[in-house]
Amino acid sequence: MWRYQLTIKANQAGRTVKEQLMAWNLPQRLRGGLRIARGIRINGILASTAQILQVGDKLTLDFPADIFRNPAGNAYPGNDSCQLDILYENDSLVLVDKPAGMKMHPHSPTERDTLFNYLAAQFKRDNHRSAGQAARPYMIHRLDRATSGLVLVAKNPVVVPILNAQLRDKIIRRRYLAWVSGKMPADAGLIDQGIGIDPDDDRLRKINGIKAQSAQTQWTLLEEAGDASLLELELETGRMHQIRVHLAAKGHPIIGDDWYGGQPAERLMLHSYSIDLPLPFSDDEEFHYTCPPRSDFKAK
Incomplete structure (x- = not known):
């Protein structure tokens, strides 16, 4: 069971429990599961979703494991050989600074040298907690292995669908930095070109490739x-290798991108720089965090 204990604020008073759960973007499946499991209490007393909330009420939400499709996440086996930089943490999530060259997650049971293996071990070793239980890492989004910077990771299954919906609906906004070859033709712009699978190599993506999607x-x-330019980039869509493919197609490949024609460098000069999101159960109060790149992120 995962438990959230929340105090009702003035701007939340007058709503029903159901209305408040919807305001927190809790999906219907979890709202229904709470109701069936009798997992809602107000000031310690069992409550229905129709009950009206008052200022200062103590709302307790007990989420039983059987309402989640995958309550244990992928149960990544821990690897204690690498200490990650956790930049921010609350009861629901962490922001981690991923080094360039580190894989995000394993693709086989024997693979353990990834961010999620390291984070699983770190959570256990340092006794990280979440919603009344031992925290486990749950994937929300990915970065390419060669990309560095901010990664958002959930600590329990309750917030996974909330954060996934925020990504889908473009409520979560992420910005990147990239050093590219050449001088840009203007101070700002929009690249609007569909991206699909490269017919010659299905590991790569290509403008108007197979099964192209808008980007x-x-x-x-x-x-x-x-002869290099530093760009700030924001994605309106989230296609695989989108930034890399778009910039290469415009004749400004990212420096260090040996897959898409970038000039040689010690690393790919692409960095996940900032994130804006409403923290789960915060009633849409926006949270902003930036992660400056490390010293190896520079044009030569």
Whole structure:
């Protein structure tokens, strides 16, 4: 069981329990599961979803394991050989600084040198908690192995559908930094080109490739250094390799991108820089965090 204990604020008073759960973007499946399991209490007393909330009420939500499709996540086997930088943590989630070159998650049971293996061990070793239980890492989004920077990870299954819906509905906004070759033709722009599978190599993506989907990338010029440009980028869609493919197609491949024609460098110069999101159960109060790149992120 995962338990959330929340105090009702003035702007939440007057809502029914159901209305407040909906305001927190809790999906119908979990709302129904709470109701059936009699998992809702107000000031310690069993309550229905129709009950009206008052300022200062103590709302307790007990989520039984059987209402989740995958309550244990992928149960990543821990690997204690790497200490990750946890930049921010609350009861529901962590923001982690992923180094360039680190894989996000294992693709086989024997693979253990990934961010989620390291994080699983770190949670256990340092006794991280979440909603009344031992925390486990749950994947919300991915970064390419070669990309560095902010990764959002859930600590319990309750918040996974909440965060997934926020990503789907573009409520969560992520921005990237990239050093690219050449001088940009303007101070800002939008790249709007469909991306699909490269017919010659299904590991890669290509403009208007197989099963192409629409893709839009906003870019802003921040700095120039010789024949290189530093860009801030924001995705309107989330296609595989989207930033890399879009910039290469415009003749400005990311430096260090040996898959899409970038000039050689010690690493891919792409960094997940900032995130904006309403924290789960915060009633849409926006949270902003930035992760400056490490010293190896520079154009030569």
